[in-house]
Amino acid sequence: MANTGTNPGGRGTPAWELLAGVATAAPRRRGRELQAGLRDAVRSGRLAGGTRLPASRELAADLGVSRGLVTRAYEQLTAEGYLRSGRGAGTWVCEIARPAGAPAGDGDGRGGEPVADFRPGTPDLALFPRAAWAAAHRRALAALPHRGLGYPDPRGLPELRRALAALLARRRGVVVDADRLLVCSGVAQALTLLGVVLRGRGPVAVEAPGSPPHEELFTAAGTGTVRVPVDGSGLVLRELAASGARAAVVTPAHQFPTGIVYPPARRRELLAWARELDGLLVEDDYDGEFRFDRAPVGALQGLDPERVAYTGSVSKSLAPGLRLGWLVVPERLLGEVVERKRLMDLGHPVLDQALFADFVASGEYDRQLRRCQRAYRERRDALVAALAEWCPGAAVTGIAAGLHAIVTLPERFGPQERFLARAAAAGVALRPLTDFGGTAPADGRVRLVLGYAHLGPGAIRRAMRLLSRAAGESSGAPRVTKGAFPA
Ligand SMILES: Cc1ncc(COP(=O)(O)O)c(C=O)c1O
Numbered sequence: 001m002a003n004t005g006t007n008p009g010g011r012g013t014p015a016w017e018l019l020a021g022v023a024t025a026a027p028r029r030r031g032r033e034l035q036a037g038l039r040d041a042v043r044s045g046r047l048a049g050g051t052r053l054p055a056s057r058e059l060a061a062d063l064g065v066s067r068g069l070v071t072r073a074y075e076q077l078t079a080e081g082y083l084r085s086g087r088g089a090g091t092w093v094c095e096i097a098r099p100a101g102a103p104a105g106d107g108d109g110r111g112g113e114p115v116a117d118f119r120p121g122t123p124d125l126a127l128f129p130r131a132a133w134a135a136a137h138r139r140a141l142a143a144l145p146h147r148g149l150g151y152p153d154p155r156g157l158p159e160l161r162r163a164l165a166a167l168l169a170r171r172r173g174v175v176v177d178a179d180r181l182l183v184c185s186g187v188a189q190a191l192t193l194l195g196v197v198l199r200g201r202g203p204v205a206v207e208a209p210g211s212p213p214h215e216e217l218f219t220a221a222g223t224g225t226v227r228v229p230v231d232g233s234g235l236v237l238r239e240l241a242a243s244g245a246r247a248a249v250v251t252p253a254h255q256f257p258t259g260i261v262y263p264p265a266r267r268r269e270l271l272a273w274a275r276e277l278d279g280l281l282v283e284d285d286y287d288g289e290f291r292f293d294r295a296p297v298g299a300l301q302g303l304d305p306e307r308v309a310y311t312g313s314v315s316k317s318l319a320p321g322l323r324l325g326w327l328v329v330p331e332r333l334l335g336e337v338v339e340r341k342r343l344m345d346l347g348h349p350v351l352d353q354a355l356f357a358d359f360v361a362s363g364e365y366d367r368q369l370r371r372c373q374r375a376y377r378e379r380r381d382a383l384v385a386a387l388a389e390w391c392p393g394a395a396v397t398g399i400a401a402g403l404h405a406i407v408t409l410p411e412r413f414g415p416q417e418r419f420l421a422r423a424a425a426a427g428v429a430l431r432p433l434t435d436f437g438g439t440a441p442a443d444g445r446v447r448l449v450l451g452y453a454h455l456g457p458g459a460i461r462r463a464m465r466l467l468s469r470a471a472g473e474s475s476g477a478p479r480v481t482k483g484a485f486p487a
Pocket residue numbers: 121122185186187188189211251256284286312313314315320325
């Protein structure tokens with residue numbers, strides 16, 4: 001465009017980038033989208049007061065909409081006080097008051113909710129089985145005797161521990177006795193409990209790149225942490241041995257975020273390292289249930305239950321807001337961990353436990369896992385297909401599993417900073433791999449951790465189209481390559 005919305009103050013983003021979603025909206029919604037986009041941009045400060053907007057003809061040509069649509073939007077926003085017409089030609093952005101403390105732009109680049117959110121971490125909360133959950137709640141409450149409402153065993157209700165032990169043995173190959181299993185508030189509390197118990201025994205090694213809460217939780221619990229690089233097979237043993245750590249937290253079924261699986265040789269090496277140092281491996285099995293190309297690989301814990309503490313939760317399979325998880329610990333740590341749990345909260349809420357025990361024992365949890373597996377497999381396929389259509393040359397790496405994928409964009413999408421700014425301006429929320437620690441790859445290509453599970457196939461396609469347009473792409477020949485995560 002000849003005049004991309006001049007930015008006299010040097011602030012703001014060219015208008016066409018802020019409004020990239022308009023052209024992809026249904027024709028009858030375009031006027032509203034354009035007005036809302038402009039209003040948002042002024043409110044958030046992305047279009048700074050004093051900015052001259054492009055002529056209506058130019059903006060219309062850039063957005064691929066009629067000139068009348070742009071003229072009407074300018075008139076409407078002028079009437080509302082967001083824009084003003086200058087003497088002679090030209091439309092200018094007015095200075096408007098923003099609420100005290102409100103930043104100019106809120107990080108998604110548009111001053112509002114992102115249009116498309118690819119940030120990883122959340123399952124599809126609409127898949128939460130409300131009816132089955134409510135029925136389990138009713139049954140659990142009816143069956144709970146009055147004395148069952150007292151303080152619970154800090155390990156958890158025996159019926160839930162038994163149900164979970166059977167489930168984890170059957171589905172994940174965990175070697176577990178109900179007495180060794182502790183019910184807790186998600187993986188987060190499991191790591192905090194272990195962190196407190198491991199205090200004073202040296203730093204805990206965390207994967208780099210890895211899950212930021214691993215580092216944060218162990219640090220908050222008072223153990224130091226040390227980042228150890230991950231290669232195409234998991235934690236690098238040489239670096240781990242040199243780190244001074246005697247404990248390490250790992251995601252062997254589906255490394256977060258790179259998406260690789262720890263192969264048998266690396267599993268054996270890790271266990272040998274832990275045995276030699278009288279150390280501990282902490283296995284975070286956060287999404288190990290969801291594998292789309294074959295049966296999930298069993299838990300590392302099954303190979304040596306005395307060297308591996310195993311943890312998981314319902315945060316990916318049901319909802320993170322339930323704050324419900326489990327921890328299986330080696331015999332030597334059991335007493336201390338249970339006592340820490342007791343001191344932390346006097347036990348997990350009983351009704352939640354009774355309900356979940358019913359939910360697991362009645363087979364509803366297995367049903368939910370199958371339902372999620374089908375939905376997430378379909379969404380991953382939709383993501384791969386949309387990439388092929390809208391970002392030809394993009395490479396999807398890591399195994400077909402879980403709720404996110406690593407996507408390496410072709411060189412032409414770089415540099416990363418510019419690409420992310422354009423995506424944010426178009427309302428697409430993204431997390432690059434560099435947000436998760438580890439060294440930036442030498443090839444300089446943009447690598448994204450794309451969460452897809454919470455988006456339907458249609459939303460995935462729309463978001464990818466938006467992203468591709470924001471990056472200045474026009475659709476090319478369908479082509480997507482697969483490869484291993486680079487070491
Ligand atoms: C690597 C990893 N571990 C664990 C969790 C879940 O933690 P919690 O069970 O405390 O919700 C997540 C959630 O996003 C995660 O990404």
